[in-house]
Amino acid sequence: MERDPFEIKADGVDSAQLVAEIKAVVQAKMTTGAYDDPRIARAERLNLDTFKDDQLFSDFYLDCLRDAIEVDINDFEIVERRPRFSGLLVRLKKTIWNLLRFYTYRMWTQQNQVNGFLLSAIESSEHRHLEKLKKLDQRVRELERRLADENK
């Protein structure tokens, strides 16, 4: 990983400033997709309480989910690390994979379909939730304005 460009003096650290600088760097990198990583989504599942009021994180988490939603059912390179009988073992593994693919393809395509439905449902729920909040926000502002007019 590349080293981040933070200026830090050896004779004293201003923690608040450094935290703010790191936050800004992270925000900038987030927009480039540097953290759209299912491994982060997995780690953050225990930190969701922190983000209950944070729309930015909700967007980020949905991005990670979109990235991780498809189970990879494509072919992949089959190798063998052990030098002895490696050619034979690779052929054996390829045969096993060809047999498994036939049986698992149906299962994984169904799983992908289910994952897709779940993501759509979450996105739709998120969209409706935001729309509802927007309307409520407008309503509160309208009521506050009316109340202020009445009190004049």
Add this chain to the structure above:
Amino acid sequence: MPTAERICFVTLRYAGEGVVGGAETMIRDQALHAQRAGRKVSFLTTCATNHFTWENEIEPGTREIDGIEVTFFPTDPRDVTAFLNAQRLVEKQVDRTEEDELTWLSQGVSSEALYAHLREHGEQYDRILIGPYLFGLTYFASQLFPDRTILIPCLHDESFAYMSVMRKMFRSVRTCMFNTTPEQALAQKLYDVDPESSVVVGMGLEVGDYDPLAFAAKHPEIPEYIIYSGRREGLKGTPLLIAYFQAFRERTERDLHLVLCGKGEIGVDPAMRPYVHDLGYVTEREKLEAMAGAVAFVHPSRLESFGIVLLESWLAGTPALVHSDCAVTRQHCADANAGLWWQTYPEFETQLCVMLDRPEMRDSMGKAGREYVQSRYTWDTISERLLEAIDR
């Protein structure tokens, strides 16, 4: 100001061998220092050692421990089903009655034998210091002689703090003795506690020198590592730390290890086991030496009223990474310039990389942390504040 000579401390467990708990340790140490200052101290506690089951595991009766008179009382039998049903209501923070709250408290940990002793002897004590806030034992004992009770709440911003009975307790006692100003501010916000009856004390730490190479000499198999010390459970954020550590290793491919001290189960992915070292319960010196050799102390808890282990890591000269949702540890880090606080994994990852890449910065922060603890949290400073709070 008249001096309160006879002081009674009441808490859930007596901290010591096998009993790990920040609040219990702090209250025990406050009792010891009050005794050393010449006050007559009694210590009342329960026969329990496990803070989940509250089963009686210690023989009841009075014994002298660490130079003070400690009396152990049996806990009452619990209706766990009633407790869990009440807990569901309390956690939801809606549709709960005072009766539900009292059920939750009384079926948590309570000791009728201890209350009977206090009822009989309470008049003999000039002050009764009780804590932490979250338990039936504290609530019911605090209501026996509220005019001479000093509550040591160790308050956290959690659903239980929003119970109506808590407001009643905080507002009824003579004094609320907080550990830090963020904790005091939280009580002010939640209960509108009278500032005249509120004071910040905290606890002192014993300053010593800890060799940063001692841990490496005993564990040559462990390369660079971060450390966590304390109870290992969801409320302390240890599962989050382990998940973050795994993501960090996988994403950055750095050969960093994680060392854990303290009690409690940890769930580690089999692939991560070679890199996570569980030392279990260790001596104070072993713990501080392990801290001294670490890249950083990581405190993932959102619920701290003081953060003893954070201050200990600074005493050992090691900087910290803390969760930004914890106002107390965040404030310590900002005041001491000895730690950073993260809210998301990407921030954690970046901060940890900065720590790993800049040993000169780590040294500078560790030194700042040690100076912070030495200037504010030694017993010389705290004892004076403690006795003033007791006498007011």
